[in-house]
Amino acid sequence: MQKIVVLAKQVPDTANITGNAMKEDGTVNRAALPAIFNPEDLNALEMALTIKDKIGGEVIVITMGPPKAAEILKHSLYMGADRVMLITDRKFAAADTLATSYVLAETIKQIGNVDLVLAGRQAIDGDTAQVGPQVADKIGFNQITYVSALKEFNDNYLIVERDGEVQTEVIKTGYPALLTITSQVNTPRYPNCRRMLQYFRADLRENFSDSDKLAAEANVWVIPTLSLDNLKLDEDRCGLKGSPTKVHKIKSIMLKGGDLKIYGTGQTDIKQLVRDIMKVYVEVN
Amino acid sequence: MKSIVFIEKNPVTGKLRNVSIELTHKAYTLSNPLKGEVVGVFAGDALPGNSDELFRFGMSRLLYFIDARLKHLHSIAFKHIFVEMIRSEEPDIVLFGATHTGRDIAPLIASSLKTGLTADCTQLYIKDYKDKGKILYQVRPAFGGNILATIITPDHRPMMASVREGVMLLPEERLNHPVKMEPFTIDFDESWVKSEFLSVIPKVKKVDFGSANIIISGGAGVGSAENFRLIRDLANALKGEVGASRAAVDFGFAEKDHQIGQTGSVVRPKLYIACGISGQIQHRAGMEESQKIIAINKDSEAPIFNIAHMGIVGDLNEIIPVMLRYLKEEG
Ligand SMILES: Cc1cc2nc3c(=O)[nH]c(=O)nc-3n(C[C@H](O)[C@H](O)[C@H](O)COP(=O)(O)OP(=O)(O)OC[C@H]3O[C@@H](n4cnc5c(N)ncnc54)[C@H](O)[C@@H]3O)c2cc1C
Ligand SMILES: Nc1ncnc2c1ncn2[C@@H]1O[C@H](COP(=O)(O)O)[C@@H](O)[C@H]1O
Numbered sequence: 134m135q136k137i138v139v140l141a142k143q144v145p146d147t148a149n150i151t152g153n154a155m156k157e158d159g160t161v162n163r164a165a166l167p168a169i170f171n172p173e174d175l176n177a178l179e180m181a182l183t184i185k186d187k188i189g190g191e192v193i194v195i196t197m198g199p200p201k202a203a204e205i206l207k208h209s210l211y212m213g214a215d216r217v218m219l220i221t222d223r224k225f226a227a228a229d230t231l232a233t234s235y236v237l238a239e240t241i242k243q244i245g246n247v248d249l250v251l252a253g254r255q256a257i258d259g260d261t262a263q264v265g266p267q268v269a270d271k272i273g274f275n276q277i278t279y280v281s282a283l284k285e286f287n288d289n290y291l292i293v294e295r296d297g298e299v300q301t302e303v304i305k306t307g308y309p310a311l312l313t314i315t316s317q318v319n320t321p322r323y324p325n326c327r328r329m330l331q332y333f334r335a336d337l338r339e340n341f342s343d344s345d346k347l348a349a350e351a352n353v354w355v356i357p358t359l360s361l362d363n364l365k366l367d368e369d370r371c372g373l374k375g376s377p378t379k380v381h382k383i384k385s386i387m388l389k390g391g392d393l394k395i396y397g398t399g400q401t402d403i404k405q406l407v408r409d410i411m412k413v414y415v416e417v418n
Numbered sequence: 419m420k421s422i423v424f425i426e427k428n429p430v431t432g433k434l435r436n437v438s439i440e441l442t443h444k445a446y447t448l449s450n451p452l453k454g455e456v457v458g459v460f461a462g463d464a465l466p467g468n469s470d471e472l473f474r475f476g477m478s479r480l481l482y483f484i485d486a487r488l489k490h491l492h493s494i495a496f497k498h499i500f501v502e503m504i505r506s507e508e509p510d511i512v513l514f515g516a517t518h519t520g521r522d523i524a525p526l527i528a529s530s531l532k533t534g535l536t537a538d539c540t541q542l543y544i545k546d547y548k549d550k551g552k553i554l555y556q557v558r559p560a561f562g563g564n565i566l567a568t569i570i571t572p573d574h575r576p577m578m579a580s581v582r583e584g585v586m587l588l589p590e591e592r593l594n595h596p597v598k599m600e601p602f603t604i605d606f607d608e609s610w611v612k613s614e615f616l617s618v619i620p621k622v623k624k625v626d627f628g629s630a631n632i633i634i635s636g637g638a639g640v641g642s643a644e645n646f647r648l649i650r651d652l653a654n655a656l657k658g659e660v661g662a663s664r665a666a667v668d669f670g671f672a673e674k675d676h677q678i679g680q681t682g683s684v685v686r687p688k689l690y691i692a693c694g695i696s697g698q699i700q701h702r703a704g705m706e707e708s709q710k711i712i713a714i715n716k717d718s719e720a721p722i723f724n725i726a727h728m729g730i731v732g733d734l735n736e737i738i739p740v741m742l743r744y745l746k747e748e749g
Contacts (some may be wrong), residue, residue, distance in 0.1 A: 270497070271529060300618050300621055377533035379572060393727065398731070400740060404744050414689070
């Protein structure tokens with residue numbers, strides 16, 4: 134195994150949305166939402182580390198996002214990633230899946246000698262499940278989506294289970310390949326204490342004071358960043374410009390009021406409810 | 419406005435998946451008023467047993483490619499075939515079922531065609547947009563279901579979208595389009611086959627929401643796996659199907675197949691009885707189109723009451739046994 138690239142994204146924690154998460158105008162108040170490691174990307178990283186632990190290989194975690202996304206890269210280092218990269222540029226903003234996959238695919242090509250790419254099945258902010266396959270298309274790798282178990286692997290092939298809707302498929306693929314991983318695959322490991330001590334200062338170069346920079350470089354605490362220019366990307370294919378889909382409008386979901394008939398909890402009330410249910414029941418059967 | 423619909427069959431039964439029929443009809447309602455046709459595209463080891471059905475929902479032609487190697491989901495092969503089919507037809511709109519197969523292939527195709535794809539749409543309609551003429555408006559939930567976003571693809575063709583099964587409704591009336599099956603020719607390149615399918619294990623399907631008129635669902639409020647028996651008993655008494663909220667599934671009260679909502683099934687029964695379910699947005703996304711909704715919840719402020727037609731505020735442990743007794747009496 135040469136290199137394994139894990140695609141990871143920092144996402145707002147949509148499972149714990151609180152009252153102030155929506156602004157008055159119905160748009161999302163990102164600042165009010167805690168940002169987390171996209172859950173299924175942790176499963177992808179865990180799978181990469183499992184493979185590396187057994188047959189070797191270099192695990193590289195990459196993310197495209199704002200500087201704050203370096204937090205998940207630091208977490209990846211704690212878990213055991215060998216290398217991380219933040220792909221960041223203002224010109225990447227408002228990218229849809231086509232533009233995102235272009236940037237990620239170009240990065241993977243430039244990393245070179247990549248045998249395996251692992252992505253989460255989907256990110257919980259958009260739930261599109263498109264970025265993984267679209268990267269696979271652009272780098273010309275075989276693709277297996279909805280991977281629900283890792284059965285066997287070695288330097289020549291791997292065997293996984295794919296969670297189809299009506300069937301489970303046991304699939305063997307050689308390299309290179311891109312897999313998208315569901316949460317059924319494994320339980321992500323906790324950060325390693327020794328690695329936490331080693332990397333707790335890891336950060337972006339710009340966040341070190343001049344006096345610390347040398348020490349940071351020497352101790353590989355600097356999280357490398359790549360920009361549009363570094364990667365020599367085509368600006369027309371990045372960010373808003375490179376995104377065929379546009380958000381036309383957004384509205385927060387309001388409850389619609391129904392014509393509610395409330396029954397009491399006394400025996401006669403429940404009897405009436407049952408009668409009313411039976412009325413509907415007779416109508417439908 | 420010409421539409422293409424990705425036609426899929428259930429690999430276990432060999433029949434059309436419902437979502438393919440639903441999308442054929444949806445495409446017809448989008449294309450027909452604008453004098454456009456609906457073309458189906460299919461690739462596989464054999465045609466779906468009942469493909470004629472599609473012509474009764476507005477499809478005018480079905481392009482198909484049959485090859486034994488397509489028995490399994492060789493994503494790269496399917497991509498090449500559908501990309502060729504789409505290029506030859508030059509449609510404005512391409513619709514996919516958001517199934518595990520559709521979600522595997524559609525993004526590959528959108529990437530190859532360098533166009534936009536909007537996942538899991540809940541509404542699709544056509545309207546003018548600035549100086550671009552008529553385009554497809556694609557409404558989908560985002561941010562864990564807390565917002566509804568309307569997405570457009572103003573400058574690229576085709577405009578691609580996926581829709582989950584059960585979201586688009588079927589009409590009562592049937593159409594009578596002549597059956598036009600058109601074999602498609604393409605040189606199948608052996609290098610497109612990159613995976614080896616060692617075995618395929620059918621999942622035993624325990625839940626059938628599609629044909630259920632009545633669904634009785636339990637949530638976290640049911641309290642325990644043993645207590646969930648109350649929900650099953652009520653379902654038995656009413657000859658309905660058992661549903662569950664995600665919390666009930668997460669707590670192990672019911673199996674994942676029963677989950678209803680944004681990440682479960684989308685259902686529209688004639689009668690939906692929600693027991694001990696608060697009615698969070700993600701659950702409602704899967705059931706709020708039900709014709710009649712009954713809620714049993716001890717919290718009168720629970721959001722489920724905002725969409726219910728009938729409700730009881732009380733403890734389901736007391737209410738359901740009484741219901742069961744009266745149901746028996748009523749026969
Ligand atoms: C991205 C995402 C996707 C999701 N997808 C889904 C999905 O597909 N489906 C889904 O259901 N959820 C989904 N959820 C979770 C959803 O947000 C809620 O957490 C979930 O629906 C809550 O389930 P519940 O109503 O059973 O539990 P709770 O919200 O805990 O509500 C339990 C209810 O039971 C009532 N109760 C308690 N005891 C009794 C009693 N003895 N008698 C009567 N009533 C009682 C309480 O008053 C309360 O209203 C999703 C969340 C996210 C973030
Ligand atoms: N900006 C990003 N940077 C790195 N990986 C990403 C990014 N966006 C999406 N991904 C990967 O693609 C998967 C699917 O994302 P999505 O298509 O947005 O549901 C995620 O689980 C990640 O593995």
